[in-house]
Amino acid sequence: MDRPTLAAYDKDAAAFAKDWHEQPAPVDLHEIAERFFIKNGMTADIGCGSGREVAWLNANGFPAKGFDASEGLLTEARTRYQQFEFVHAELPDLDGIAANTYDNVLCETVIMHLDRAQIAPSIRRMLEIAKPDGIFYLSWRVTAGDDQRDKHERLYAAFEAPLVLAELAATTVLLDEEVVSASSGKTIHRVVVRKGGLSR
Numbered sequence: 016m017d018r019p020t021l022a023a024y025d026k027d028a029a030a031f032a033k034d035w036h037e038q039p040a041p042v043d044l045h046e047i048a049e050r051f052f053i054k055n056g057m058t059a060d061i062g063c064g065s066g067r068e069v070a071w072l073n074a075n076g077f078p079a080k081g082f083d084a085s086e087g088l089l090t091e092a093r094t095r096y097q098q099f100e101f102v103h104a105e106l107p108d109l110d111g112i113a114a115n116t117y118d119n120v121l122c123e124t125v126i127m128h129l130d131r132a133q134i135a136p137s138i139r140r141m142l143e144i145a146k147p148d149g150i151f152y153l154s155w156r157v158t159a160g161d162d163q164r165d166k167h168e169r170l171y172a173a174f175e176a177p178l179v180l181a182e183l184a185a186t187t188v189l190l191d192e193e194v195v196s197a198s199s200g201k202t203i204h205r206v207v208v209r210k211g212g213l214s215r
Contacts, residue, residue: 016084016105016106016128016129016133017128017129017130017169017170019164019168019169019170020128020168020169020170021084021085022168023167023168023169024085024087024088024169025085025086025087025088026087027087027167028065028085028087028088028090028091029087029091031064031065031088031091032064032065032088032091032092032095035064035065035067036065036067036095038198038199039197039198040197040198041068041123041196041197041198042197043194043196043197043198044068044123044154044197044198045071045075047152047190047205047207048072048075048077048119048121048152049075051150051152051189051190051207052077052118052119052121052150052152053118053119053149053150054076054077055076055077055078056077056078056117056118056119056149056150057078057079057080057116057117057118057119058072058077058078058079058080058117058118058119058120058121059079059080059082059112059116059117059119059120059121059144060072060079060080060081060082060121060122060123061082061104061106061109061120061121061122061125061141062082062083062084062106062122062123062124062125063081063082063083063088063092063101064083064085064088064091064092065088065091065092065095066081066091066092066093066095066096066099066101068081068121068123069081069092069096069099069101070095070096070099072121073099077119079099079121080099080100080101080102081099081100081101081102082101082102082103082104082109082112083101083103083104084103084104084105084106086103089101089102089103106125106126106129106133106137106140106141107129107133107136107137107139107140108140109140109141109144112144113144114143114144115143115144115145115146115147116144116145116146117144117145117146117149118145118146118149118150119145119149119150119151119152120141120142120144120145120149120150120151120152121152122141122151122152122153122154123152123154124154124155124156124196124199124201124203125155126138126153126155126172126179127155127156127158127170127171127172127174128169128170128171128172129170129172130170130172131162131172131174131178134172134174134178134179135178135181135182138153138179138182138183139182141153142182142183142186142208142210145210146210147210147211148209148210148211149209149210150189150207150208150209150210151183151186151207151208151209151210152205152206152207153179153205153206153207153208154203154204154205154206155179155203155204155205156171156199156201156202156203157193157201157202157203157204158171158172158173159173160173161173176191176193176204176206179204179206180206183206183208185211186208186209186210186211187208187209187211188206188207188208189207189208189209190205190206190207191205191206191207192204192205193205
């Protein structure tokens with residue numbers, strides 16, 4: 016994880032959590048999960064932040080555990096949702112998560128906070144923790160031109176979709192689209208794949 020980005024999330028975790036929970040519900044993400052995720056399948060939310068999606072997943076038939084690199088955001092998640100499990104884990108290593116463990120893996124707008132060199136190994140590692148025939152949802156905020164940092168010093172890496180898709184070549188691509196997020200209003204690219212099989 017990019018150190019200034021992680022420091023920003025730790026420093027202002029409560030403010031970020033408040034902002035996310037006040038945004039409109041990510042109904043587009045929920046529809047995709049309902050459409051593609053394996054019902055009743057164990058689900059990992061990588062970069063779970065303050066836990067909003069972990070709560071939704073658990074309430075809608077996808078028993079989920081949250082993982083994040085920010086102890087500040089994990090504290091927010093554990094405070095808001097004491098009934099669910101939130102664990103420290105950092106991309107690209109995701110220490111402590113065994114391969115072939117989860118039916119569904121979700122990573123919503125996280126990888127753009129990584130240094131470009133960490134993106135490919137992070138994708139490979141997240142795919143690794145999915146079970147054979149498991150589902151992997153990955154999205155990132157699209158940044159044109161050069162890498163950018165916002166007023167909080169969070170990194171928004173600029174990279175093209177082929178960097179991601181190259182790491183998913185051994186999967187079956189179920190969805191590949193660039194859209195405006197229903198929750199944040201930002202342009203995101205998202206991909207849903209099934210582990211194994213031929214890519215389109």
